[in-house]
Amino acid sequence: MDTRTGPPRxxxxxxxxxxxxxxxxxxxxxxxxxxxGVERLTMRGVAKHLGVDAMSLYNxxxxxxxxxxxxxxxxxxxxxxxxPSGDLEADVRAVAGAFRSAxxxxxxxxxxxxxxxxxxxxxxxxxxxxxxxxxxxxFPPGRAVHALRTALAFLVGSLMxxxxxxxxxxxxxxxxxxxxxxxxxxxxxxxxxxxAPDLAVCDHDEEFxxxxxxxxxxxxxxxx
Amino acid sequence: MDTRTGPPRxxxxxxxxxxxxxxxxxxxxxxxxxxxGVERLTMRGVAKHLGVDAMSLYNxxxxxxxxxxxxxxxxxxxxxxxxPSGDLEADVRAVAGAFRSAxxxxxxxxxxxxxxxxxxxxxxxxxxxxxxxxxxxxFPPGRAVHALRTALAFLVGSLMxxxxxxxxxxxxxxxxxxxxxxxxxxxxxxxxxxxAPDLAVCDHDEEFxxxxxxxxxxxxxxxx
DNA sequence: ACCGTAGACCTACGCTGTAGGTTTTGTCCA
DNA sequence: TGGACAAAACCTACAGCGTAGGTCTACGGT
Numbered sequence: 001m002d003t004r005t006g007p008p009r010x011x012x013x014x015x016x017x018x019x020x021x022x023x024x025x026x027x028x029x030x031x032x033x034x035x036x037g038v039e040r041l042t043m044r045g046v047a048k049h050l051g052v053d054a055m056s057l058y059n060x061x062x063x064x065x066x067x068x069x070x071x072x073x074x075x076x077x078x079x080x081x082x083x084p085s086g087d088l089e090a091d092v093r094a095v096a097g098a099f100r101s102a103x104x105x106x107x108x109x110x111x112x113x114x115x116x117x118x119x120x121x122x123x124x125x126x127x128x129x130x131x132x133x134x135x136x137x138x139f140p141p142g143r144a145v146h147a148l149r150t151a152l153a154f155l156v157g158s159l160m161x162x163x164x165x166x167x168x169x170x171x172x173x174x175x176x177x178x179x180x181x182x183x184x185x186x187x188x189x190x191x192x193x194x195x196a197p198d199l200a201v202c203d204h205d206e207e208f209x210x211x212x213x214x215x216x217x218x219x220x221x222x223x224x
Numbered sequence: 225m226d227t228r229t230g231p232p233r234x235x236x237x238x239x240x241x242x243x244x245x246x247x248x249x250x251x252x253x254x255x256x257x258x259x260x261g262v263e264r265l266t267m268r269g270v271a272k273h274l275g276v277d278a279m280s281l282y283n284x285x286x287x288x289x290x291x292x293x294x295x296x297x298x299x300x301x302x303x304x305x306x307x308p309s310g311d312l313e314a315d316v317r318a319v320a321g322a323f324r325s326a327x328x329x330x331x332x333x334x335x336x337x338x339x340x341x342x343x344x345x346x347x348x349x350x351x352x353x354x355x356x357x358x359x360x361x362x363f364p365p366g367r368a369v370h371a372l373r374t375a376l377a378f379l380v381g382s383l384m385x386x387x388x389x390x391x392x393x394x395x396x397x398x399x400x401x402x403x404x405x406x407x408x409x410x411x412x413x414x415x416x417x418x419x420a421p422d423l424a425v426c427d428h429d430e431e432f433x434x435x436x437x438x439x440x441x442x443x444x445x446x447x448x
Numbered sequence: 449a450c451c452g453t454a455g456a457c458c459t460a461c462g463c464t465g466t467a468g469g470t471t472t473t474g475t476c477c478a
Numbered sequence: 479t480g481g482a483c484a485a486a487a488c489c490t491a492c493a494g495c496g497t498a499g500g501t502c503t504a505c506g507g508t
Contacts, residue, residue, distance in 0.1 A: 008487090008488065008489095009472080009487080009488085010470080010471050010472055010473095010487060010488045010489085012471090012472055012473035012474060012484090012485060012486045012487060013472095013473080013474090013485095013486065013487065019486075019487090020486080020487080042463085042464065042465085043464080043465065043466080044463085044464080044465090052487080052488090053487070053488050053489075054465085054466090055466075055467095055487085055488070055489075056486075056487055056488070058466075058467095059485080059486055059487075060486095063465080063466080064464095064465065064466090111339075114384070115335075115339060115384075115388075116388075117385070117388045117389060124408075124411050124413055124416055125413075127413075127416055127423070128411075128413040128414075128415050128416045131415035131416060131418075131419055132415050135415055135418075141418060141419050141422060142422050144419060144422075145419055145422035145423055146430075146431065146434045146435075149385070149426070149431050149434075149435070150378075150431075150434060150435040150438050152381065152385070153377075153378055153380075153381030153382040153384075153385060153435055154374075154377055154378050154381055155381065156377075156380070156381035156384055156385070157376065157377030157378055157379065157380035157381035157382075157384070158377040158381075160338070160339075160377075160380055160381075160384075161341070161373070161376070161377060161380070164339075164340075164341045165341060184348075187348050187352075189348055189349075189351075189352035190352075191352050191355035191356050191359055192348055192351055192352045192355060194355075194365060195355055195365050195368060195369055198365060198366050198368075198369035199351070199369055202373070206370075207370065207373055207374075210370045210373075210374060211370075211373070211374040211377055213446075214374050214439075214442035214443070214445070214446060215438075215442070217441075217442055217445055217446075218438035218439070218441055218442040219438070221438070221441055222437075222438060222441075233456080233457085233503085234456065234457050234458085234501080234502050234503060243455075243456090244455080244456080266494080266495065266496085267495080267496065267497080268494080268495075268496090276456080276457090277456070277457050277458075278496085278497090279456085279457070279458075279497075279498095280455075280456055280457070282496095282497075282498095283454080283455055283456075284455095287496080287497080288495095288496065288497090
């Protein structure tokens with residue numbers, strides 16, 4: 001992390017040493033956010049990671065908030081969205097998969113993307129990709145936007161669940177699941193108690209697949 | 225807000241004056257969160273609103289984080305979920321409507337509910353209600369949980385969009401819409417540009433209705 | 449009349465983001 | 479070659495945050 005040595009040096013960086021840059025700052029911030037959680041991301045923490053004074057960051061980033069925006073942009077820029085083939089189901093699955101992969105790669109940063117509604121610039125790439133899919137699949141323009149928003153709502157909600165549940169619930173955590181099942185049974189709510197075994201676990205792959213199939217069916221039904 | 229007068233009085237409250245209580249604290253916190261935004265909700269701010277020292281809050285609330293939990297519980301407790309009738313579409317609409325009403329009533333607190341995954345206790349009420357609906361509609365238990373999660377994902381995503389977009393985009397803000405449309409056209413992304421008029425506005429009622437219809441159709445198709 | 453304690457207030461600490469100022473260094477032009 | 483300028487680092491300082499730990503006072507029970 002800290003590549004500098006010796007006592008802190010004031011003034012402009014010397015030619016030899018790697019200068020601070022927005023890119024390096026955002027990378028460090030993402031790493032720190034993934035390691036500690038976004039709410040624990042502090043300017044001083046990022047700076048320390050880079051072996052730099054906190055205030056130096058402000059030469060490249062307007063504010064902590066702007067840094068969080070930069071992180072969401074970086075995550076969105078990392079999406080690898082395939083070109084549409086014309087097969088609605090395959091294309092929707094591809095786009096959804098790209099979102100999910102990104103969310104899994106940066107689970108804690110992903111909450112930023114899902115939470116903050118990003119001012120247009122960086123969010124437009126994914127929008128374009130989804131609209132392209134819907135267009136190729138034959139959606140008329142107006143309906144395509146509705147479909148886009150419905151699909152996005154599903155994706156946001158699904159990924160939020162997966163990302164905030166963490167790797168727990170996945171099936172491996174058997175004792176945790178049993179613990180939860182007992183609690184659910186004891187809740188006194190009849191349907192919750194009856195469904196306790198199913199509620200106590202959550203296989204994210206399976207859940208995503210189920211929802212995705214429903215989404216695809218709904219989109220196909222509404223294609224026009 | 226502040227009902228006390230005179231100089232601050234130390235010690236146990238006197239019989240006449242309304243004592244501090246968890247309930248009053250949560251109410252004040254919700255009001256403040258709605259007025260200023262959750263991230264600006266501070267213990268000192270809540271205390272000032274109540275005419276009280278910040279540290280007094282800790283006699284009733286374990287921490288700021290616990291206060292946020294209490295707010296989400298209060299929002300969830302405010303849901304008015306109707307008993308299921310057996311008509312899947314009507315029941316799903318009723319439940320979804322209840323969620324949306326609550327989100328509209330406390331838009332900024334609602335983001336808390338959507339963001340934090342609440343430890344079981346308070347979230348179980350809504351879960352029970354949805355499971356009841358699905359059970360009455362004939363879903364087998366396992367599928368009901370999948371359907372529950374899919375429906376919840378859609379709801380969370382939809383309400384997140386509506387709540388974080390604020391009252392803008394609603395159609396009244398004509399000049400803002402025109403501004404956005406121009407920007408979208410200038411984005412250089414062909415499908416975005418083509419869909420600019422539709423992307424620039426977002427009628428939340430219409431959007432919710434569209435998605436809800438798709439959700440109902442998807443649930444009906446999967447009922448088994 | 450006394451005392452225990454609930455519930456208020458106060459002090460203080462280590463953080464936070466960041467405004468404003470200082471110093472060093474590279475770059476460019478005369 | 480030198481001197482002005484700008485960039486980019488560092489430093490100081492401040493107001494505000496959550497909250498640990500301590501203090502005081504009036505009520506309720508004996």
